[in-house]
Amino acid sequence: MWKALILLLFLQIVPAGAQEPRIEGLHVTRQNGRILVSFELRDALDAEMLERVQSGLPTEVTFTLRLERPRVWWFDKVFDRTTLQVVAMYNAVTREYLVNYKLDGRLIESRMVTDLPALERALTLYHSLPAFELAEEIPPPRLQLTVRAALGSKPFLFLFPNRVDTGWARFWLNQPSAPGE
Amino acid sequence: MSLGHGGLGRAGLRERLFRHRKDTRLIFAVLGGALLFFTLVYYLILRGQETPSGLLTNSLLLFVLRYINVVLILALLFVLLRDLLKLWVERQHGVLGSKFKTKLVATYIALSLLPVLLLFAYATELIQGSVERAFRTPVREVLEQGNAVSQELTERIAGWNQRGADRVLQEIAEIDLEDPRQRPRLGEILTRRLREEDVDLLVVYQETQFIHAVLDPNAGPVQLPEPGSAFLLAAIREGRAMRVIDPPGQEERFILAASALRDQGGQPAVVVAGTVLDPQIAGKTETLVQAYQNYRQFEVQKPEIKASYVLLILMVTLVILLTSSWVGLYLARRVTVPIEALAEGTRRVAEGDLEHRVDVAADDELGVLVESFNRMTGELHDSRLLLEAKNEELLAINQRLDEERGLISTVLKNVAAGVISIDHEGHVSTCNDAALAMLRQTEADLLGRPLEESWKDGERTKLLELHRRARRRTRREVQLRLGGEWKTIEVGITPISDPQGVLTGHVIVLEDLTELIQAQKLATWNEAARRVAHEIKNPLTPIRLSAERLLKKYREGDPALGQTLEDGVKTIVREVASMKQMVDEFSRFARMPRPQPTEVDLEELMRETLQLYRDVKPGLDLAWTVTSEARRARFDKEQLRGVLINLLDNAVEATPAPGTVDVRAHARNGSVVLQVADSGPGITAEAKEKLFLPYYSTKGRGSGLGLAIVHRVVTDHGGTIKVEDNRPSGTVFTIELPQG
Numbered sequence: 071m072w073k074a075l076i077l078l079l080f081l082q083i084v085p086a087g088a089q090e091p092r093i094e095g096l097h098v099t100r101q102n103g104r105i106l107v108s109f110e111l112r113d114a115l116d117a118e119m120l121e122r123v124q125s126g127l128p129t130e131v132t133f134t135l136r137l138e139r140p141r142v143w144w145f146d147k148v149f150d151r152t153t154l155q156v157v158a159m160y161n162a163v164t165r166e167y168l169v170n171y172k173l174d175g176r177l178i179e180s181r182m183v184t185d186l187p188a189l190e191r192a193l194t195l196y197h198s199l200p201a202f203e204l205a206e207e208i209p210p211p212r213l214q215l216t217v218r219a220a221l222g223s224k225p226f227l228f229l230f231p232n233r234v235d236t237g238w239a240r241f242w243l244n245q246p247s248a249p250g251e
Numbered sequence: 252m253s254l255g256h257g258g259l260g261r262a263g264l265r266e267r268l269f270r271h272r273k274d275t276r277l278i279f280a281v282l283g284g285a286l287l288f289f290t291l292v293y294y295l296i297l298r299g300q301e302t303p304s305g306l307l308t309n310s311l312l313l314f315v316l317r318y319i320n321v322v323l324i325l326a327l328l329f330v331l332l333r334d335l336l337k338l339w340v341e342r343q344h345g346v347l348g349s350k351f352k353t354k355l356v357a358t359y360i361a362l363s364l365l366p367v368l369l370l371f372a373y374a375t376e377l378i379q380g381s382v383e384r385a386f387r388t389p390v391r392e393v394l395e396q397g398n399a400v401s402q403e404l405t406e407r408i409a410g411w412n413q414r415g416a417d418r419v420l421q422e423i424a425e426i427d428l429e430d431p432r433q434r435p436r437l438g439e440i441l442t443r444r445l446r447e448e449d450v451d452l453l454v455v456y457q458e459t460q461f462i463h464a465v466l467d468p469n470a471g472p473v474q475l476p477e478p479g480s481a482f483l484l485a486a487i488r489e490g491r492a493m494r495v496i497d498p499p500g501q502e503e504r505f506i507l508a509a510s511a512l513r514d515q516g517g518q519p520a521v522v523v524a525g526t527v528l529d530p531q532i533a534g535k536t537e538t539l540v541q542a543y544q545n546y547r548q549f550e551v552q553k554p555e556i557k558a559s560y561v562l563l564i565l566m567v568t569l570v571i572l573l574t575s576s577w578v579g580l581y582l583a584r585r586v587t588v589p590i591e592a593l594a595e596g597t598r599r600v601a602e603g604d605l606e607h608r609v610d611v612a613a614d615d616e617l618g619v620l621v622e623s624f625n626r627m628t629g630e631l632h633d634s635r636l637l638l639e640a641k642n643e644e645l646l647a648i649n650q651r652l653d654e655e656r657g658l659i660s661t662v663l664k665n666v667a668a669g670v671i672s673i674d675h676e677g678h679v680s681t682c683n684d685a686a687l688a689m690l691r692q693t694e695a696d697l698l699g700r701p702l703e704e705s706w707k708d709g710e711r712t713k714l715l716e717l718h719r720r721a722r723r724r725t726r727r728e729v730q731l732r733l734g735g736e737w738k739t740i741e742v743g744i745t746p747i748s749d750p751q752g753v754l755t756g757h758v759i760v761l762e763d764l765t766e767l768i769q770a771q772k773l774a775t776w777n778e779a780a781r782r783v784a785h786e787i788k789n790p791l792t793p794i795r796l797s798a799e800r801l802l803k804k805y806r807e808g809d810p811a812l813g814q815t816l817e818d819g820v821k822t823i824v825r826e827v828a829s830m831k832q833m834v835d836e837f838s839r840f841a842r843m844p845r846p847q848p849t850e851v852d853l854e855e856l857m858r859e860t861l862q863l864y865r866d867v868k869p870g871l872d873l874a875w876t877v878t879s880e881a882r883r884a885r886f887d888k889e890q891l892r893g894v895l896i897n898l899l900d901n902a903v904e905a906t907p908a909p910g911t912v913d914v915r916a917h918a919r920n921g922s923v924v925l926q927v928a929d930s931g932p933g934i935t936a937e938a939k940e941k942l943f944l945p946y947y948s949t950k951g952r953g954s955g956l957g958l959a960i961v962h963r964v965v966t967d968h969g970g971t972i973k974v975e976d977n978r979p980s981g982t983v984f985t986i987e988l989p990q991g
Contacts (some may be wrong), residue, residue, distance in 0.1 A: 125547035162398075162544045163504070163537050164495040165405075182481060184494075225558060231317060 080238065089113040093217050093239035099198065103205050106198040107135060109239065111219050115190050119221070123158050131156045131193060132220040137243075139212050145233045149213070158192055158231045169193065173201075209243040212239070216240050291318055316562040323569035323865040324339040329578065331360075334580050346594075352587040363572060371568040378560040382553060391546060398543035403537040405506055408526050409493045412508035415493075416524035417447030419455075420510045428457045429522055441465040448524065452505075459483045470527040474498075476505045478523055487511040487519050497537075502530035506538075507801025532963075589617040592622055605632035669761035672747075673718070675754055677701050689740060689761050690714075691733045717742055718757060723920045726971070728764060739764045775945055782946035782955060786833050788824030797822045838947065840956050846887035846967050853916055853923065854882050860895045861914065870908025880918035884990045888965045895959045898984050905931035906949070906981070922970070923990050928983040939974050 076137065091114040091120050099106045123129045133154040139147045155172040169192040171179040201215075216238045226232040265285040294314075331661050337357065347427035349737035380587045422440055424435050441453045442465050451470035455462040458478045466475065476496045486492035486509035496505040507525040528536070549556070592611045599607040605628055609621045663670050669686025673679060679697045687693060690711065710731045717727055721744035731738045743760040797819035804812040854877040861875055895914075902912045906929040913928045934942065934949070941947045946955035970988035977983045 106831075121547075122551045125551045126544040127548050127551060162540045163497055166494075182479070184485070225317070230321065231314065 090236070091221060091234075092236050093219060096215070096217055096239045096241045098207045098215055098241050098243060100204065101198075103203055104200050105137075105202040105215065105216065105243075107201045107217070108197045108199065109217055111194040111236070114170060114219065114221055114236075120186065121139050124160055126162055130222070133196075134218050134220070134247050136216045137202055137204075137209070138214060138216060139210070140214060149210075150202050154196075154199065154201075158189060158193060159232065167192070173199075211244050213243040214240050215243055262720060287322060291315075294318075314564060314629075316559060316899070317553070318564050320562055320569060323573060327569055329575045330380060330573065330576055330580065346591065349587075351590070352583045354697075355583040355586065357581055357584070360576055362580070367568050367575070371564055374564045375561050378564065379557055382557050382560070386550060386553065394539075394543040394546045397539035401539045404532075405495060405535060408506045408528070409495075409508050411762050412450055412506060412524040412526055413491055413493065413510065415444065415450050415453075416508050416522045417509040417885075418442045418448065419453055419524065420512060420520065420522040423455065423520065423522070424512065426461050430457065432511050434463060438465065449522045451527040452523075452525040454478075454523040454525070456483055456523065457519070457520040458487065462520075467527075474501075476507070476525070478507055478509070482507070482509065482546060483511075483521050483523075485509075486521055486523075498535075502533065504528040504533040518775075519943065555723030586617070587614070587622055589613050593621065596624060600628055600631070605635055665765075669759075669763075671759040671761070673702060673757040673759065675756050677703065679705060680707075680756065686759075686761055689738070689763050714742060714759070716861040718744060718759065721746065723756060723922075727969070728966075737765070741766050752955075778944060779946050783833075783837070790830050794823045794826050836956060840960060840963075843960065843963055846890050846964065848885040848887055848968075851884055851886045851888045851891065852882060853877050853884055853925075856892060857895070857914055857916070860892055864899055864903055864912075865898070868903055868906075868908055870910070871903060872909070872910065872911045873907060873914075875914040876916070878917040881916045881923045881990070884923050884988070886968060886988065887964075890967075894961045894964050894986070897961050899959070902927055902929035902931070902982075905929060907931065910981075918990060921990055922987050925988065926978045926983055928981060930977065930981040933976055933980055934974065934982050943972070944975060 075144050089112075094110050094112050096107070096109040099108070111131065112153055119129060133156070134151045135154065136148050139149070141147060141245050153174055154171065155175075157172075158169045160167050165184065167189045169181045169189065170177060171181070171182065181192055205232040218236055218238045220233060220235040223231040223233045225242045255771040287861065321805045334356065338353050342353060405730050419441065422444065423437060424439055426440075434839065437455065439585045441463060445451075445465050445467060450467075452464065452466045452475065454464040464475055476498055478494060478849060482492055482494045490511060492509045492876070494507045494509075496507060498505070502919065505525050505527055507523050509521055511521045512519045571765065589609070589611045592609045596607055596609040608625050608628065611621055612618075613621060663681075663683040666683065667685055669683060669689045671679060671686050678699060678701050681698050682694070687697070690704065691696075691831050695758045702715055702718060706712060710733055713729050717725065717729065723746065725964065726741065728739055728741050731740055741762040741764050743762070745760070746754055746756060747756045801812075801816055801819045804815045857875045857877060861873055864873055899914070900910065906912055911929040912930075914926070915928075916923055916925045919925070919983075938949055941959050945959040947959075948955035962972055965986055965988065968988050970986060972984065972986045975983045976986065
């Protein structure tokens with residue numbers, strides 16, 4: 071009885087085998103005071119998620135982008151925050167995937183794709199996303215951009231919602247000369 | 252009145268406040284509930300902002316169910332753990348009622364837990380089985396087939412259109428689309444091909460730029476659908492493309508197929524061939540597709556749906572468990588709280604706190620028990636107060652008794668009379684120094700020893716005999732020869748009885764009368780000598796005068812000498828006779844014999860004696876009474892008759908007419924009490940003291956020995972005599988004589 075319970079807990083806590091979803095290739099460019107962010111979401115579209123998309127259910131990936139200054143002994147200081155919501159919906163009649171992009175709740179792009187590879191690219195590849203405005207020519211010291219993707223939630227022990235997300239990916243806008251503050 | 256009401260009101264308010272002190276729990280519960288509620292609302296708002304509307308409903312339901320279940324589990328765990336921990340602590344400390352409460356709670360929880368868990372397991376299995384069965388039915392196959400048919404229809408139409416578009420593209424390949432002069436020819440080709448290829452529309456684009464289009468007027472739609480640049484670019488990129496357009500607000504659906512020319516340099520031509528799907532067919536195929544999609548959604552959401560049902564059942568289970576546990580604990584508390592309060596009350600009462608009251612509200616048998624306990628405690632408290640008051644009173648009495656005992660002891664120690672107390676077994680309890688001195692004994696001879704041992708010698712045996720015979724209060728004079736000396740001791744023996752009349756001992760009071768009697772004797776003899784001298788001197792004077800007169804007449808040769816001689820001799824003879832009478836009486840008093848008791852009829856004796864005084868003094872009323880108990884007694888009849896005559900002589904003489912002389916006799920404690928009362932002027936206190944002395948007389952005549960003889964007779968009979976004032980006037984002589 072106890073062994074079964076411990077095994078159940080282990081299975082709930084430790085996902086089996088598969089690669090963890092993560093953000094890679096985070097890169098930032100600056101253009102006319104805007105911070106353009108590019109990155110790729112890897113290993114996020116598993117079979118379960120694709121099945122969900124193809125069933126016609128709206129499927130959402132939420133990216134949180136933050137401009138922050140890390141601190142060693144306290145919470146990081148967040149200067150600005152942006153949320154990118156990407157929602158994919160499949161129309162079985164027209165056999166097309168509609169992908170909407172909302173930045174801080176405002177629709178910034180709506181894309182129609184007809185096949186799964188295109189859908190995967192639409193959901194995972196982001197290029198020159200205008201995330202923040204930064205007037206200063208030289209960014210403040212020790213400023214970094216962090217991105218995290220939330221892929222929904224799975225229940226823990228059928229009761230407690232467990233958020234499925236990637237870890238924070240970081241990009242130094244102004245590399246510190248020495249670590250810590 | 253108002254003050255009383257105010258006081259009562261304040262007391263009632265205080266009591267109500269005290270009774271509701273546990274309402275803080277309610278306040279905390281309300282605060283906790285409100286906190287949970289607002290947390291839930293806040294979280295829902297956040298989730299609602301983040302979640303697309305299509306997802307909101309299902310996620311919200313799951314979230315609410317999970318939230319409620321978590322709260323219920325926490326509440327259940329809190330209630331159970333809290334009470335189980337309290338029970339464990341109480342059992343560890345051996346609190347009375349904890350075992351009973353544990354059994355009660357365990358029973359309640361077991362009774363509710365087992366069936367509820369079984370029901371939960373069964374319901375969960377039933378729900379899961381039902382959901383699985385629902386997915387195993389032929390519905391999936393039907394829906395899949397329907398969706399496949401729909402898709403096949405679309406594919407076929409699209410393929411048909413694709414081939415038409417290919418042929419049209421080949422035919423218009425040689426036409427320069429940028430040349431406006433060739434447009435009529437393009438229109439002719441498209442119109443012809445529209446009929447030949449049996450499509451509903453043909454549209455030619457140069458890259459994404461519209462060039463020309465023809466539509467079948469019988470197909471229905473009046474608006475050309477916009478295929479979209481992405482579609483055209485895909486066709487250019489891939490050579491061909493297909494798209495289904497379902498324009499919003501239109502019932503028709505367009506199935507488009509595009510073919511594009513590549514590798515021609517310049518802008519490629521794109522031919523789009525389309526078919527307008529009949530609204531009825533479109534609707535049916537859409538229904539089939541949507542049904543299949545709904546099924547797939549349902550299948551995707553199957554775990555969540557199952558979780559929803561399971562969570563719903565779990566919620567109900569937890570509510571039942573929480574309710575039953577709470578009810579069980581509440582009922583257990585209802586039973587055990589009064590028991591604990593009673594146990595605590597018993598402990599407090601056992602420690603002496605009789606003011607403690609059990610303050611537990613209960614309206615059942617336990618309430619009766621609590622009320623009885625409080626009443627019993629109240630009565631105990633009242634009794635203790637009464638006992639304390641009595642105890643204080645007893646202490647005061649004991650203190651006073653101790654003081655009195657000390658005083659009595661001091662008095663007894665210093666008093667001249669000897670005092671000896673004897674217990675009911677005849678052992679000497681106490682004796683004072685005077686008694687020891689009188690009896691020439693030590694404490695070791697007397698204290699704690701029986702009288703038979705202490706007074707077994709010849710002289711002291713007289714005292715022992717007196718003690719044996721003392722049935723009532725007795726007073727005797729005893730002559731004892733102790734240490735070679737004669738002592739006259741007046742012995743007073745008083746029986747001591749308890750309130751029930753049971754004899755508990757005697758008190759013997761010894762009074763050494765030796766010196767007093769000697770003094771009295773001396774005084775008596777002085778008085779007697781004075782009286783005798785006086786009485787003798789009285790006749791001597793006439794004798795001397797008569798002798799002197801005779802001598803004178805003789806010397807004078809008086810012729811009346813003979814007569815004088817005769818008179819003188821007569822006087823001398825008379826006075827000598829008087830002197831002789833006086834000497835005879837004195838001699839008789841001195842020679843008074845000891846009494847010879849015989850059975851005497853006292854009534855007869857009184858009648859005979861009183862007969863002598865009838866008609867002695869006119870107007871004097873003589874009366875006598877004898878009770879039957881006093882009628883028979885053993886006395887010296889003649890001596891007693893003399894006593895009566897003496898007393899009656901005095902009474903009759905002292906009482907003026909009209910007056911009464913009353914003689915009465917009655918029995919009391921084995922004695923005969925004889926009283927002679929008159930209504931005369933009475934006797935002064937000074938005279939009463941000397942009344943029984945020899946030769947004392949208040950009458951100025953007689954020998955003065957009458958009452959002395961009376962006193963002698965009475966004491967010789969072992970009795971007592973006393974004189975008191977009569978009421979309203981006169982004198983009463985009371986003689987008490989042993990009856991047997």
